[in-house]
Amino acid sequence: MYDLVTAAVEAALAAGARYADARVMETRSEWMTARNGAVDSLERRDRAGIGVRALIGSSWGFFAIPELSPAAARRAGTRAAEVARASSLVSGPGLQLAAQPSAQGSWSSTCLEDPWSVPLAERGGLLEGVTRTMLDHGADLAEASHRIWDTRKWLATSEGHRVDQHIVECGAAMNATAVGERETQRRSYPGIRGQYGTRGWELVRELDLPGNAPRIAEEARALLSAPACPALEATDLILGSEQMALQIHESVGHAVELDRILGWEAAFAGTSWLDLRQMGSLRFGSDLMTITADATLPGALGSFGYDDEGTPAHPVDIVRNGTWVGVLSGRDSAALAGIPSGGAVRADGFDRIPMVRMTNVGLLPGPHSLEEMIAATDDGVMMDTNRSWSIDDKRLNFQFGCEIGWEIRGGKRGRMLRNPTYTGISPRFWGSMDMLGNRSEWTFWGTPNCGKGEPGQVGHTGHPAVPARFRGVRVGVRG
Amino acid sequence: MTDVQRDLAIFAPVTDRSGAIRRATDALDIADQVLHLVRAKAADAEAEVTVRHGEEALTRFASGFIHQNGAEVTRRVLLRVALDGRSAGSSMDGFDAEGLARLVDDVLEVARHRPEDPDWPGLAEAAPAAGVEHWDDATASAPPDERARRVREFVDAADGLETAGSCLTAGTRVAFANSAGQRLVGRTTVAGLSGVARTATSAGSSRDASVRLEALDGGALGRRAAAKARESADATDLEPSRYEVVLEPQCVANMLEFLFAHGFNGRAVEEGRSFVRLGEAHFDRAITLLDDATDTGQVGVAFDAEGTPKRRLEVVRAGVTSAILHTRRTARKAGTESTGHATEGSGQWGAVPSNVVVAAGDRPTSALVAQMERGLLVTDFWYTRILDPRTQVVTGLTRNGVWLVEHGRVVRPVRNLRFTQSFVEALAPGAVRGVGSERTLILDGLEAASLVPALHLASWNFTGGARG
Known part of the structure; x- marks a missing residue:
């Protein structure tokens, strides 16, 4: 494959590019779903092709083709340069890519049990079995799924990078829905999106779907008759780690994407409330809040050896003890900000332009246990498992809903609450965090469906998270 | 070559x-x-x-x-x-x-x-x-x-x-x-x-x-965006509450996504997750809704992912639900025929429309604004997420221009607001005060689109300011 990517780069340079890179990506994926005791969908997809970026002046061009031949590679390189030349009709300020020593290497994720080696009947049987269990325990609708992605990619750049990687990702999800007279209630496990990682089938076995199926079905049924989460202007709120992963993803991860901060996503995904001039001094949250973007975490969904520009994976400090100190970046955005590349540029296929994506953006653990948080709360609400998520285009104002809540009274977990929601303004909310879960509760949550960009790209991101307590939060917003 | x-x-x-x-x-x-x-x-x-x-x-x-x-x-x-x-x-x-x-x-x-x-x-x-x-x-x-x-x-x-x-x-x-x-x-x-x-x-x-x-006229679109930006500059806060609204086409297309995915989708109906009942007047008489691949203002091809020919399907006629969308799979379960709404992802999602058309009304958007007593003119919705599919309660925010209208006149721009609103209630009988005569084609991918007008609705539940 290195011959192909090299030919593509050379063709782009011959067509006038001053920099070019090319990626061959081969991806095989599988998505199996079961519903109410039967596998109802099994889809596989094989994708292979080459994508080329060319830089002429300060203008980028990209071209992709689903064909792996020397002729196609050269044609893709030539046409990428043609597109870049058209971009220069509406050109921007001068652009130098952030310096990055050329890397040569190979990297593979660790996969203890090859998911493709697990018989289809076993995989299907697992999903069918847990959906039957959920039906038996009160669900009106029971769904389960697993997904596998197996990606190989080869990168060459005109600066001498030569990198190849093999990444296996997999995971599973299940949920139970109870249908009432006026509304539906749903419980998911391990989270609304399931749980995924750069791991093999061993991850799915560790999830223990069968052991959790009865509980979530019973909880979904019980929620139909539970009291609604009260509408309170200010209360103590404890969030479980799955909801914390969503909180981090939406209100921190996207906000610190440098392309958003620079306005490159202004028309679509939006911008950010953060101003680069305040990096290093702005208070993002309380002293307990330390967040890193670390693509080196073993098994986490946002891990890799090199990003799609060939920058080696490395941890980047984002928020340190409550102060905003870093961003997610690539070579072009980092150059404009005057910082080194954060190595956070990825594309979801050969046919998409690499762009700034979250790696593993998450909290470092704190000193408290969940039990300590509950015991220390006299009057409050606890919520977990994301159900809805909405945040403004500057990533400042959010309103999130969870599947389940509980009253906290006198330091004890009380009644179950349905339709719990909370809302807030990001720095105020994070500033109110006064208790943070410890390392024993640290979970590397994987989000396999992060949408961004035009044409849309689906990113796989990781979010180390622990439970946390926030003070004075508005809860129970209803229509 | x-x-x-x-x-x-x-x-x-x-x-x-x-x-x-x-x-x-x-x-x-x-x-x-x-x-x-x-x-x-x-x-x-x-x-x-x-x-x-x-x-x-x-x-x-x-x-x-x-x-x-x-x-x-x-x-x-x-x-x-x-x-x-x-x-x-x-x-x-x-x-x-x-x-x-x-x-x-x-x-x-x-x-x-x-x-x-x-x-x-x-x-x-x-x-x-x-x-x-x-x-x-x-x-x-x-x-x-x-x-x-x-x-x-x-x-x-x-x-x-x-x-x-x-x-x-x-x-x-x-x-x-x-x-x-x-x-x-x-x-x-x-x-x-x-x-x-x-x-x-x-x-x-x-x-x-x-x-x-x-x-496509780049100049005209650039002028329109710039005018909206200038007219919404230095916006001030407005107390969150229920207001009547004129929603421009992007908002309307966004609402329809939820109504179709969780309402008219044969799979949602079969599983009991939908509010839809055939023959019921869920909506105001002003609402007539179709899926029509043959409309000359639409895009896409004339058959679905299962090879079923698409046709002009009246989904809501004068407020009354007249059809449910089906793939071959959901149709079989419901004992009916596919309506030609299978897509590549239908195994997971059910029936998906590709050519939504809302019947146009009889007056331009400016006339809808002119008939508003006190309400808001909203350009776009943003980041809408459903809280419950059965009741169609959705939260989201406004974006790219919101104005307070009093006695039919725009009086000032207001800052973006968060809403938490049932989309079914917003379109319920008596709730639609006007349908625009000008329609915009809103793309949904490369082979699907919605052809929609602005709507004047009696009430919309704004639950917070975007700044908190």
Whole structure:
């Protein structure tokens, strides 16, 4: 494959590019779903092709083709340069890519049990079995799924990078829905999106779907008759780690994407409330809040050896003890900000332009246990498992809903609450965090469906998270 | 042959491993040859094949310059087989012979090893599709300079305001064949230009789409976005409460996504998650809603992913629900016929509309505003998420321009607001005070769109300011 990517780069340079890179990506994926005791969908997809970026002046061009031949590679390189030349009709300020020593290497994720080696009947049987269990325990609708992605990619750049990687990702999800007279209630496990990682089938076995199926079905049924989460202007709120992963993803991860901060996503995904001039001094949250973007975490969904520009994976400090100190970046955005590349540029296929994506953006653990948080709360609400998520285009104002809540009274977990929601303004909310879960509760949550960009790209991101307590939060917003 | 012609050409040599290798002549020929390969391996298999190819391009701009500009050749084959009711599907990019043979082997292997699918609905029978075609040669082969020219016009028309947006063109040819004898071809082009202009305190947006790139006026769209940005500058807070609203077309298209996905979707109805009951007046008499691939203002091809011909389907007539959307699978469970609403993801999601049309009203958007006593004019919705599918309670925010209207006149811009609102209640009998006469085509991907007007609604529940 290195011959192909090299030919593509050379063709782009011959067509006038001053920099070019090319990626061959081969991806095989599988998505199996079961519903109410039967596998109802099994889809596989094989994708292979080459994508080329060319830089002429300060203008980028990209071209992709689903064909792996020397002729196609050269044609893709030539046409990428043609597109870049058209971009220069509406050109921007001068652009130098952030310096990055050329890397040569190979990297593979660790996969203890090859998911493709697990018989289809076993995989299907697992999903069918847990959906039957959920039906038996009160669900009106029971769904389960697993997904596998197996990606190989080869990168060459005109600066001498030569990198190849093999990444296996997999995971599973299940949920139970109870249908009432006026509304539906749903419980998911391990989270609304399931749980995924750069791991093999061993991850799915560790999830223990069968052991959790009865509980979530019973909880979904019980929620139909539970009291609604009260509408309170200010209360103590404890969030479980799955909801914390969503909180981090939406209100921190996207906000610190440098392309958003620079306005490159202004028309679509939006911008950010953060101003680069305040990096290093702005208070993002309380002293307990330390967040890193670390693509080196073993098994986490946002891990890799090199990003799609060939920058080696490395941890980047984002928020340190409550102060905003870093961003997610690539070579072009980092150059404009005057910082080194954060190595956070990825594309979801050969046919998409690499762009700034979250790696593993998450909290470092704190000193408290969940039990300590509950015991220390006299009057409050606890919520977990994301159900809805909405945040403004500057990533400042959010309103999130969870599947389940509980009253906290006198330091004890009380009644179950349905339709719990909370809302807030990001720095105020994070500033109110006064208790943070410890390392024993640290979970590397994987989000396999992060949408961004035009044409849309689906990113796989990781979010180390622990439970946390926030003070004075508005809860129970209803229509 | 130019590079563009070469990339659009069909060149798949297909072999059935018996030595017969020949060059495919078009997309339907590739589909036929894949069916032939399936029959050679499993004579009794039911099989359906979709072949798509073309070229897609998107030029993005931000801060007044083009910062991302990409194009791609698309070649895709989707194969679904059923062996004694055991079904499986797979797809691949590219048309190479080895890959196609692997695809057939793989899908058959998976089908043999998966459990029986009790709801396998069988294949679509041979039936012609409507003779409509949403296609423009110039758009299908538009060079990047043509997209850049429209971006230039948009940026220049914003007259110094910061701009961002995108211009896309795509041409897609689709062929479908199944072992029950259904054989269809179609093609579609689409062009879209959308963007925002921004001041230090505000933003305004505009968008347009068409089958023809030539129909898109970058200058007009840039001026509209800039005017909205300037008119919404220095907005002030408004107390969250219930207000009457005029929602511009992007908001209306957004509402319809939820109503279709969780309401008119046959799967949601069958599972009891939908509010929809056939024959019930869920909506105001002013609402008439269709899915119509034959509308000349629409995009896409005239058949769905299962080879079922699309037709003009009246979903809501004068407020009364008159149809539920079905794939072959959901139709079988409901004891009815497919309405032609299967997509590639229907296995997971159920029936999906591709050509939503809201019947136009009798007055322009400006007249809807003029009849508002005290309310808000809203340009766009943003980040809408459903809290409960049954009640259709959705939360989201306003974006790109909101204005307070009193006694029919715009009095001031207001800052963005968060809402938490049941979309069904918002359109309930008596709740719709007017439907606009001007409609905008809002794209949903490259082969689906909604043709929608503005709506004047009696009440909308704003639950917070975007600043807290």
